[in-house]
Amino acid sequence: MFDLELGLDLSGDFYTRHFQPTPSEDTLILNMGPQHPSTHGVLRVILEIDGEYILRAEPVLGYIHRMQEKMGEVKRYEQYLPNMGRVDYLHALAWNWAYVGAVERLMGLEVPKRAEYIRVITCELNRINSHLLWWGAYLLDLGAFTPIMYAFQDREIVMDILQRVSGSRLTYCYYRFGGVSQDIDDIFIEKTKEFCAYLKPRLKMYKDLVTDNIILRKRVEDIGIIEEETLRKYGATGPVLRGSGIKYDVRRKEPYSVYSELDFEIPTASSKDALGRYLVRMQEIEESLKIIEQALEKIPPGPHISPQAPRRPKPPRGEVYFAVEGARGEIGVNLVSDGSAYPYRVKLRSPSFSNLSMFPEIAKGTLLADAVSILGSLDLVIPEIDR
Amino acid sequence: MIGSKLKETFDGVVSLLIGLKITFKNFLKPNLTVHYPRKTVKPEELTGYRGHIELVPKPENPFVPRCIGCGLCRDICPSGCIEVRSKRIAEEKEIHTPHFGLQDTPLDLTRKVAPPQKTKIEIVSFELNYNYCSLCGLCVQNCPAGSLRFSKDIYLASFSSRDFEFDLLKRLEKQAQARLKEEEEWTK
Amino acid sequence: MIDLSTIPSPLVQIVIGLIGVLAFVGLNGLVCVYLERKVAGHIQRRPGPFEVGPHGILQPLADAVKLVAKQMITPKGADPILYWAAPLISFAPAIACFLPLPFGPKLQNVSINVGLILILAFSSLNVLALCLAGWSSQNKWSLLGAARDIAQSVAYEIPLLLSLLPIILLTGSLNLAEITQTQGPWPWQWLVVKQPLAFIIFFVCVFAETNRAPFDLPEAESELTAGFHTEYSGMGFGLFFLAEYSYMVVGCALASILFLGGYQGPVASGWWWFLLKVYALLLVMMWVRWTYPRVRFDQLLNLAWKWFIPLSLLNILITALVVKL
Numbered sequence: 068m069f070d071l072e073l074g075l076d077l078s079g080d081f082y083t084r085h086f087q088p089t090p091s092e093d094t095l096i097l098n099m100g101p102q103h104p105s106t107h108g109v110l111r112v113i114l115e116i117d118g119e120y121i122l123r124a125e126p127v128l129g130y131i132h133r134m135q136e137k138m139g140e141v142k143r144y145e146q147y148l149p150n151m152g153r154v155d156y157l158h159a160l161a162w163n164w165a166y167v168g169a170v171e172r173l174m175g176l177e178v179p180k181r182a183e184y185i186r187v188i189t190c191e192l193n194r195i196n197s198h199l200l201w202w203g204a205y206l207l208d209l210g211a212f213t214p215i216m217y218a219f220q221d222r223e224i225v226m227d228i229l230q231r232v233s234g235s236r237l238t239y240c241y242y243r244f245g246g247v248s249q250d251i252d253d254i255f256i257e258k259t260k261e262f263c264a265y266l267k268p269r270l271k272m273y274k275d276l277v278t279d280n281i282i283l284r285k286r287v288e289d290i291g292i293i294e295e296e297t298l299r300k301y302g303a304t305g306p307v308l309r310g311s312g313i314k315y316d317v318r319r320k321e322p323y324s325v326y327s328e329l330d331f332e333i334p335t336a337s338s339k340d341a342l343g344r345y346l347v348r349m350q351e352i353e354e355s356l357k358i359i360e361q362a363l364e365k366i367p368p369g370p371h372i373s374p375q376a377p378r379r380p381k382p383p384r385g386e387v388y389f390a391v392e393g394a395r396g397e398i399g400v401n402l403v404s405d406g407s408a409y410p411y412r413v414k415l416r417s418p419s420f421s422n423l424s425m426f427p428e429i430a431k432g433t434l435l436a437d438a439v440s441i442l443g444s445l446d447l448v449i450p451e452i453d454r
Numbered sequence: 455m456i457g458s459k460l461k462e463t464f465d466g467v468v469s470l471l472i473g474l475k476i477t478f479k480n481f482l483k484p485n486l487t488v489h490y491p492r493k494t495v496k497p498e499e500l501t502g503y504r505g506h507i508e509l510v511p512k513p514e515n516p517f518v519p520r521c522i523g524c525g526l527c528r529d530i531c532p533s534g535c536i537e538v539r540s541k542r543i544a545e546e547k548e549i550h551t552p553h554f555g556l557q558d559t560p561l562d563l564t565r566k567v568a569p570p571q572k573t574k575i576e577i578v579s580f581e582l583n584y585n586y587c588s589l590c591g592l593c594v595q596n597c598p599a600g601s602l603r604f605s606k607d608i609y610l611a612s613f614s615s616r617d618f619e620f621d622l623l624k625r626l627e628k629q630a631q632a633r634l635k636e637e638e639e640w641t642k
Numbered sequence: 643m644i645d646l647s648t649i650p651s652p653l654v655q656i657v658i659g660l661i662g663v664l665a666f667v668g669l670n671g672l673v674c675v676y677l678e679r680k681v682a683g684h685i686q687r688r689p690g691p692f693e694v695g696p697h698g699i700l701q702p703l704a705d706a707v708k709l710v711a712k713q714m715i716t717p718k719g720a721d722p723i724l725y726w727a728a729p730l731i732s733f734a735p736a737i738a739c740f741l742p743l744p745f746g747p748k749l750q751n752v753s754i755n756v757g758l759i760l761i762l763a764f765s766s767l768n769v770l771a772l773c774l775a776g777w778s779s780q781n782k783w784s785l786l787g788a789a790r791d792i793a794q795s796v797a798y799e800i801p802l803l804l805s806l807l808p809i810i811l812l813t814g815s816l817n818l819a820e821i822t823q824t825q826g827p828w829p830w831q832w833l834v835v836k837q838p839l840a841f842i843i844f845f846v847c848v849f850a851e852t853n854r855a856p857f858d859l860p861e862a863e864s865e866l867t868a869g870f871h872t873e874y875s876g877m878g879f880g881l882f883f884l885a886e887y888s889y890m891v892v893g894c895a896l897a898s899i900l901f902l903g904g905y906q907g908p909v910a911s912g913w914w915w916f917l918l919k920v921y922a923l924l925l926v927m928m929w930v931r932w933t934y935p936r937v938r939f940d941q942l943l944n945l946a947w948k949w950f951i952p953l954s955l956l957n958i959l960i961t962a963l964v965v966k967l
């Protein structure tokens with residue numbers, strides 16, 4: 068469509084019009100998404116390609132924007148809790164934690180030791196679940212169909228375990244201000260131990276089936292190299308950052324909860340490519356297992372929720388930031404309170420957003436198939452990006 | 455140079471064969487699928503599962519809920535999907551429960567009994583719009599009378615959203631009748 | 643089974659043969675879809691199709707009915723003639739490929755001297771169809787798929803042919819029935835023992851030529867949505883699907899005729915042995931598909947040009963020397 072009067076090219080939507088192709092004749096503008104098998108949700112990436120080489124890439128966001136932050140301002144503190152399970156549905160408990168942590172910090176609320184340990188155990192189980200799903204979905208992107216089904220087998224066990232205490236299977240709303248909503252029982256502990264024992268040989272099987280596979284190696288080695296400078300510029304966190312050899316993990320750098328009492332490694336990879344990120348995530352699953360086993364040993368008796376926990380919190384005036392390490396990176400909640408029962412402002416810092424912002428820079432000059440591989444290796448959860 | 459290249463190729467081929475071996479082993483293993491609806495999940499695996507909420511009856515009368523009509527659940531529900539109407543028997547006047555001014559009372563989960571009432575309160579209707587429920591559990595946790603719990607209905611499905619607007623009082627009645635029947639049969 | 647060679651008129655023979663082949667292709671499509679989904683299911687520890695008929699045995703039929711009943715949509719801006727010709731061009735040569743295949747000792751449609759060449763010639767027509775499909779459907783993903791397909795088919799045609807040359811050198815014939823007969827009924831008499839390298843190269847090339855995973859680049863759905871057949875609906879898609887399975891069968895049939903002794907088996911040689919071998923190879927193809935990730939495009943071409951072509955040339959050289967000395 069060409070509007071003669073205005074002399075404007077009105078074809079396509081806003082983004083397509085503002086994504087002018089280079090004057091060269093042999094490039095093609097390609098819309099990857101919003102419905103595309105490898106963008107996992109409704110992410111849209113506009114690509115300018117020459118043959119199969121990507122000249123330019125630009126992600127377009129907002130297709131699943133749900134006004135999560137605004138919702139925080141119109142709901143009372145406790146009513147915002149279920150929203151947290153929906154920001155990043157794969158690591159819902161980390162978001163739960165970031166939010167209750169922020170409110171607790173604002174109110175100076177003490178959390179009982181047992182509750183902290185329960186949080187660590189459930190959050191790490193959830194992290195394993197998230198990484199497993201990423202693993203399956205990433206391989207699906209790379210054209211292997213079977214791993215995701217194996218990953219779902221394991222996920223099913225974790226979901227059963229978490230359902231036992233939290234009542235849900237995916238969008239958990241389990242943590243409460245000052246503790247958790249339900250105490251864990253012996254069967255939970257037993258099942259978790261069983262799962263830890265079960266997952267270790269499975270991880271070995273995954274390594275043999277996928278990690279060592281030459282075809283996969285060739286698809287991820289030296290693909291999507293991210294330099295330190297780019298990472299700093301865009302504020303990337305999580306396995307993406309650690310995959311480039313930077314040892315940054317909120318659990319260690321700003322220890323919250325009882326993580327400082329637990330012994331675990333922060334896996335890093337020096338190769339800076341998709342393989343590095345892949346290996347970091349696979350090792351993180353092992354580290355999470357280690358954390359869970361230790362926490363199960365150390366968990367003290369006591370109440371699972373603080374007796375001082377308010378039913379309807381009214382934190383004092385002030386501003387607070389609380390960050391936790393999610394499966395995708397640093398999850399932060401910035402709360403501003405004016406002393407009423409409603410938050411004045413809720414700001415959610417989502418790691419996927421920062422990680423995706425790097426994509427145009429990394430994707431430049433790669434093949435289309437590699438772009439899919441890179442996009443997958445960033446481990447994006449689209450609802451979290453748009454919030 | 456050529457040696458390492460050949461070794462790499464050899465390792466690659468071996469890795470491919472290992473992959474085939476693993477999938478073949480899995481091929482021979484039994485299925486894990488639960489064939490719904492011929493098979494369903496075992497009830498003990500549903501411990502802790504949050505279905506939609508339902509009313510808990512009074513121990514002495516299974517037809518009457520423990521609810522005291524305080525309206526707290528309606529007030530706290532983030533999705534606004536609970537509607538409670540109650541009336542005081544003494545005054546015979548229907549009242550729409552006022553929004554309960556929640557104080558910063560400490561949360562005591564062990565206390566699950568209704569505070570003493572001067573006038574008797576009858577619950578006129580208790581409706582749940584399950585379409586909007588986010589299953590957060592805030593209502594169950596905060597009910598002062600311990601009158602709410604999660605049901606275990608996991609196989610809920612329908613073509614119409616109207617089917618998920620539940621009248622919980624009716625549900626309670628049905629459950630009570632079923633229980634009575636069961637008891638009758640048992641005594642027989 | 644009827645003895646085809648007893649039918650006097652060659653025309654009648656071909657017509658009957660054609661009908662037989664068509665029935666076989668259709669039936670084979672159903673069986674393959676069912677097998678594929680069952681194999682996939684069991685590898686992934688799920689039952690696969692289960693609800694239609696006992697153990698889901700009627701599922702492919704239900705799928706076929708669905709495909710036939712679906713509306714056939716021509717996308718806006720597509721070239722309608724080329725667009726609808728493409729699936730036909732893809733499917734028709736597949737039928738022709740079945741004619742010279744010796745299913746059993748007496749069960750061969752047209753016994754011609756150049757059966758092998760005929761099959762290779764007809765099967766390479768498929769590229770044209772996929773190219774047309776991608777080109778005419780006015781979709782960028784389809785176009786990319788078509789471009790990939792052409793490069794891939796051209797690259798793999800060469801090692802495919804080269805890997806067959808040693809067989810021809812050894813047997814001195816292009817007639818598939820004769821090639822079968824030069825091999826004995828026992829596994830150690832089969833040509834795969836003499837030519838293991840050629841067999842491997844040939845089989846891998848069949849994967850690439852039929853666009854099967856891990857070489858399914860023209861239809862790589864996580865990259866190109868569905869590649870060249872993105873826009874096709876209903877039977878247009880159905881024909882591509884059927885053609886793909888037919889080519890798979892042709893490839894596996896060739897492999898079993900040339901390398902695995904065709905219809906000959908240790909006991910009671912006959913068409914059952916042939917089908918057994920073909921379906922065994924098909925199962926291997928499915929098994930591989932559900933195990934590996936997809937290779938990248940340039941790696942695929944590298945594999946052809948840097949490994950398979952030199953290796954098969956070497957193989958020819960060695961074979962020629964051995965045969966002559």
Ligand code: SF4
Nearest residue numbers: 521522524525527597
């Ligand atoms: S909170 Fe409990 S007692 Fe109050 S209205 Fe709701 S169900 Fe009834």
Ligand code: SF4
Nearest residue numbers: 531587588590591593
């Ligand atoms: S579970 Fe949450 S959303 Fe559902 S009715 Fe109770 S308070 Fe409302």
